[in-house]
Amino acid sequence: MHPDSKSINSESISYELTQAGDRYFDGMAEKFSRSLYQAPRGELRLAMLDYLLPEILYLEGQKVLDVGGGLGQQAAWFAERGHCVTMTEPSADMLSYAQTWHRDVKTLPEEAITYLQAPLQRLTEHAAGPWPLITCHAVLEWLGDPQAALTCLSHLLAPGGQLSLMVFNRDALRFSNAVKGNLEKALSDRLAGKGKRQRLTPISPVSHAEIELWSAENGLRIDAVAGIRVFQDYLRHPPATPAESATLLALEKQYCRHDPHWRLGRYLLYTLIKPEIVK
Template sequence: MHPTNTSKSYELTQAGDRYFDGLVDKFSRSLYQAPRGELRLAMLDYLLPQMLHLTGQPVLDVGGGLGQLSAWFAERGHSVTMAEPSEDMLAHARAWHTERSAAGAWPPEQLRYLAAPLQSLLQHAPGPWPLITCHAVLEWLGEPARAVQTLASLLAPGGQLSLMVFNRDALRFSNVIKGNLQKALSDQLEGKGKRQRLTPISPVTHDEMCQWGAANGLTMKDVAGIRIFQDYLRHPPAQENEQATLLALEKQYCRQDPHWRLGRYLLYTFTKPEADV
């Protein structure tokens, strides 16, 4: 079931998830054509090669959105299957990827697409997969813990899972800085998922990620914070040299305690133990 885009109202699916049909332009404008989106992509470009063992292995990109992460892996020689439930998002990603492929960024056969939600991937893309990416997805699901169980089931023994989640603790801190004291005190931080605002319906804590990973037999190998400073600046950097300095700061402290814990996003690498012989 896809949400409708009538009267600027957006409904959750029957599973309680938020899809993004009708919001491609807002996503592109708010998340990727703005400084915060540029910083997020720059930090992924910096961190993924450090946090993952990349050997050109096949990748399942779950909830691939506008296709940036799938393109990142395709450019580096990986065969990528991008799964995305929003038809609008998938169409945008296909068109952009086609342009990039035609320009020689990667062979067209390197990317394939699945119009499917995470919950159906055990049927549509069972794998097992040596590398799964699932970035900024869990916070838009009604049952994020169950999603981790599904992802663990899709992962091959010895495989790696790259998870990026919207940090509930950072959301609380941000609300305090903005003066939303009662909202922070009552801990009513979740978005409703019914309008264009992009406050996640299920922001996640680090403790939850630890618990969900362990419950599914996964080992947490690494964690980093993304946008650990940017969202709290009173005056975002306007000059190019200031932006470069901020990026250097983010890189320097993104894996240092306590700074990573207040990243707007938390980026994890989980691994699945090798099968017993």
């Protein structure tokens, strides 16, 4: 899981899923940072979250459980806005990367973030809460059983609490494959990745219909939904100038919550509410 990058082609390395069928990302922190967050698609994703989260969440400095926090961008975002954050992540490498980066961020209050190395399925033991605000962004699609994961998150959520859930959109993946000419793959619905290489095609892409069904099964109400990267991934030519990038961002903001456009976002972002207990 920790290859010598000088002697081994990283793309040829084979990774194993966990016993639960989940994909962890030990040894891939630098790839995530380079491929996702230092690239236009990652920059746009973060810009859209920065725009959308204050719109679709009620934020009042409440405690936050950041599930599968990865490199720590979302944990830092909430901590900078006055929230006490518990960031969980199953990968030791990713968690260490986040801690190192957070120490260098001057705008982060001291001790605003605590860290817990644990998979989502074990959080009812290690971070039971209940939590008024949970974030789980780009996690379910890397799990063998995303439906069970949403049930686990619902158990962690306090009555009246909010779950900010972002998932990799299966319908958008199908459309993207068709646009690229992978017609047979789109037709046969062979969309999921295998999780055996460093390529970042999720093993369990999720549809909006599934989120609707699973939310209802767990008594969660969909309060808001938006598409992240509705247009960017389908462009024939990416923006070539800062002005074009700014226009694309404005376009994404304008239509990210409009039907039918949000339905083809590469990611779908939800606010799910757990009803108050009626006495």
